[in-house]
Amino acid sequence: MPNNQTRRLAHGAMMIALFTIFIAIAFYVPIISLIATLFAPLPLAWYSAKYDRSSSIFVAIIACIVTFFFGGLLILPFSLIYAAVGVVIGDGLRLKKSKIYLFMSTGIAVLMTFAIQYVISLKLFETDFIQEFMQLMRESYTKTMELSENLTGQTAANQQMLNVMFDTMEAAIPATITMGAFFFAFILISTNLPMLKRLGINVPKFRAFKNMRMPKAVLWYYLIVLSINLFISPETGTALYVICLNFSLVLWLLLTLQGISFVHYVLDAYTAPPFLKVLATIMAIPLYSFFVLLGIFDLGFDIRSLIKGKIQK
Template structure:
């Protein structure tokens, strides 16, 4: 037992040192800042995958404290988010969880930690960055309009259109933050899991993107949102309207990904080169409505079996 405790303490000290070093690089070396931030959860994740949860949390807390002492408060929010993400990833690997659980838990961890950081920032500073950003966007549009009007005599954007756009952005901030959190978790996992595997950990394997199948319950959520919009018609700006709008954006993004996944599957079955997949993905972005429809069809019907059968023939 003493040997195990000594080993855990030694490994914990090493992981804290590596984590703090990566945060120092992020703070003072701008050229590789993004790279060091992406790999910052790696030492915490490795430790969390090999030792019990309480020890992992303690290592993460010490890493955040040392980061604050060496870089100042400016890096504490990043250290908190990334350390928590490392603990969640490592704990999921330690418990042999599925790849879906790993992704969902990581995304929720990033979302919750970002929310805590933002609320704490507003409470301590009294500065609401969202409101400030909206005002900066509004001023930028107004200046662009004035410049265009001076040069051409016409306004580039109608004031009503600008206000409607800013209002939409403001109302959909929860969806934007949610999608950003899960995208952050996905990027971190994409780069860190192969390294953890090389370090001897049994990490869950993610299937190719072309085989991605979302839960069919997504269709039920989508139908519920459609029914609320068609029959209840919530008042603009109400709580229900904000909830439905944000859920709609998240569901649309998921269905677009499902549609693109089906396109990749079809291209692969036809034996086309990978370059065609990239071209199809770029062309799919402006055709989001069609991709949503394709995602619904792919989830609701067994279209892939039909494609597979025709390919065999």
Template structure:
């Protein structure tokens, strides 16, 4: 790693300029804003992976404050999120962490920074983005239901449809969490190849068939299932919202575990690889069975049994 302080300052100034250019493109230019947003963490990630943590933190803070000079105060939240993501990615690469760790740390950083911005908007500025968005969505949804006889040729039961919307509204936290981690995957997959070309060592994912979630996921699922079976919370209560959102996240995780187990079986018995694609597609309509497979895979050492059978 470079130890020359002057070189670090010069490269830091260049990195800061590149970050601010990408930030301006992400904030002001409509056609390239999404591409610029995804690549904006790249310069800080490179600097954080190359230099010491203290230097990377200083540059990240400077980038956030300097963003006001190229825009107005409204650009500050985006600069904060992108700078934090870049620092977290680079720090994980500097420490030679696994790609799974990189994904989890980036997703959590993105989730926490967005949560902090949400709290600032709601507490300090008295702007509830969530309520405003849900209000507009509900008005649009009700308007669609009222027009359904003309659009679909038949009347849709309004009360039932509104109950569906209420359930969707309560599951917003889980949807946001899943979306944030999908965004983290996109940012990582786009930026790591570039960082690799810049001589930064980057990790690789282990084979999907070797995915093993922590066994604690199974215990969380059993706790949530027990609450739903024996102490079902009332709709709309805080406990109901928590249980609903935890259930959605756990379903997604256990579905991934079940698909991974199927992939492992296909590899173990040397079946054609295209069966993995078919199994993954069929996992969507058969998600209940796939979740059960994921539970069995976590709870019992089935892979050792499959391994023994495949070697006979």
């Protein structure tokens, strides 16, 4: 027992040191900061995968405190996000959860830590960095348009159009942050799980993308939001408008992914060349409406069984 406790403390100290180094490199070293940013959760994830949750949380807290002493208040939000991600990934691996569980829990961890930091910034420091960023974008875009008008003598867009565009962007901030958090979580999982596997940790795998099936509830949510937009037409700026806009963005993304998955399934069923899958995925960007429609049909009807039966005949 003392040996186990000593080993746990030694490993914890090592992981705190490694985490601090990764965070410092990511924050201060320009060239290799991207690599350090991707692998910053790795030490705490490895520790959390081997030891119990309470020990992992304690080590993560100490790691954040150490990074605070090294980098001050500016580095603390950065380290909090990566510490939370590391603990969540490692704890999921220790409990032998699926990869989709790791993805969802990591995305939620990123989202929650960001939200907590935003609230703290808003309440304690009276700084709304999201609104400041949007205001900076608005001013930069306005100056760019003025410069373009002075050079060409033509007006690219009037002020009313710009206001509508930026108002829509501001209304869509919740969905944008949510999708960004889960995309970031996917990148972190994709980069750290292979490294954890090399370190002797058993890691799960995603199912093949072609077999991905969203819950049918996604289709019902989409139909509800679509019905509200068609029959109620919420007024711009109202709470219902913001809710519908954000739900629409997230549901469009999910249904687009479902449509891409269906295309991959069909191409694989007909043993098409792999480059066609890549081409179809790229074409989903300009043709997202078509892929949303495919996703709706794929969820609403059992088209895959029909294709499978047709091929078997």
